[in-house]
Amino acid sequence: MRPAARLRAGTLAGTVAAMTVLAPPVAAHADPEPSTKELQTQAHKLADQLEQLTEQYNGLKVKLQQSQRAAKVATDNAARQEKALQGVREKLGSLAATSYMQGGATDPTVSFVAAQDPQAMLDQAATLRYFATQDGTRVASMMQAMQAAQRARKSADERSQQVEKLRGQLDSQRKKVTTLYEKVRGKLVKRDPTQLAKLPVVGSGKAAQALRLAMTKIGRPYVWGAEGPSTFDCSGLIMWAYKQVGISLPHYTGSQWNAGTHISKSQMQPGDLIFFYSDLHHVGLYVGDGKMLHAPQTGDVVKIAPIAGRPFAGAVRVA
The missing domain is CATH 3.90.1720.10 (endopeptidase domain like (from Nostoc punctiforme))
Incomplete structure (x- = not known):
């Protein structure tokens, strides 16, 4: 994952970690019941926290959609590059066979395209120098573009998975806060039904x-x-x-x-x-x-x- 992606991921994770569920204080058996004013304060704080969690949840839904769209674009791009490279591969395959039967030296371009691990060959300085002076540069550029698209797709997929995980965590927190809010509100309404109209x-x-x-x-x-x-x-x-x-x-x-x-x-x-x-x-x-x-x-x-x-x-x- 790129540094920027890690930074964004860290920011999102930190946001989730920072949202702690505000639970009403657990009173000991000897403590008196909280006053109406105290229950009102708890209810308003919980409602405010729930609103924060809801908006963060909505924001993550948007980020997830963006990541999914980016992954689709990268996947389509990688598929197009792979199809183009396959056509070159087929053309040069016959050249490689002819070169082998004639006992001649293998063209580095042919070796590169036919290789099981073209990236390993691309990383070799000699291969890069050859492509810098030969028409094989077109093949190398195509391969690099395809690899860039694949990396973008992988990054977008990872981003989608991370956002989905964070969204699940926020949803879990949101449900906990909602349950607490309903309990506090229920106590208030039971004590004084007119309080319901005053609550968020x-x-x-x-x-x-x-x-x-x-x-x-x-x-x-x-x-x-x-x-x-x-x-x-x-x-x-x-x-x-x-x-x-x-x-x-x-x-x-x-x-x-x-x-x-x-x-x-x-x-x-x-x-x-x-x-x-x-x-x-x-x-x-x-x-x-x-x-x-x-x-x-x-x-x-x-x-x-x-x-x-x-x-x-x-x-x-x-x-």
Whole structure:
């Protein structure tokens, strides 16, 4: 691996090593339970760390795609050079045979192309001097280009493997932090359900962004047929939130049901759409911890509520 590649690899490895999982302090049996404020502080720190890990994970995905593209280009280049060299090899093979039968001295160009290890011959000073003064330079250049392409391909493959390994490590850390965050948030919500609206929304995708924006509308009145920005019905809230992040959804639960990928209850993430009743006449945004954000009904307001209590019909991931 080239020094620059090693440097980049070291930087990435160092970044992963530097990200330590922030666990809540383990209290002794005699210690009091952490206060609400302490739990809030832990939750915010964990959410911030999770956001850092998520963005690093996203960055490594980009680097992996770049490495894979570089490997493909180098592989294609090596294949073209190998094909061209093979044609020269076949032409000079007959020359080598004729030279041998006539008992003459072997042309260094023929020896080079026919050799089992052409690089070993290329490294010999005598061979290089010969190529410097003969037409065989074309063959040597071709061989060097092919070898350079092969080295580039090997370097890109190694880079891809390294990035994939680091991505796996980051994903493992991200899952650990998510689990810790959910535990802390669960304690807070159990103690005071209103705390859920005050906690960070975990995630960096458009669905999480839509949920963050929708949560700014907590307390706004439900109005039939309304789609914001001050009043909403259930599908109008969903449409408004996703529109703010550049995703256009229809103002109708039946169409929103078909606007993305259907997922199971266990796969739900913050910002996913949750549908209820067999005719899909109600929809909300998943918040986490068994809760959703929704505009319930006439006379009520946008709020966070438990998913349980309504007949769950399914979930959809739009982004």
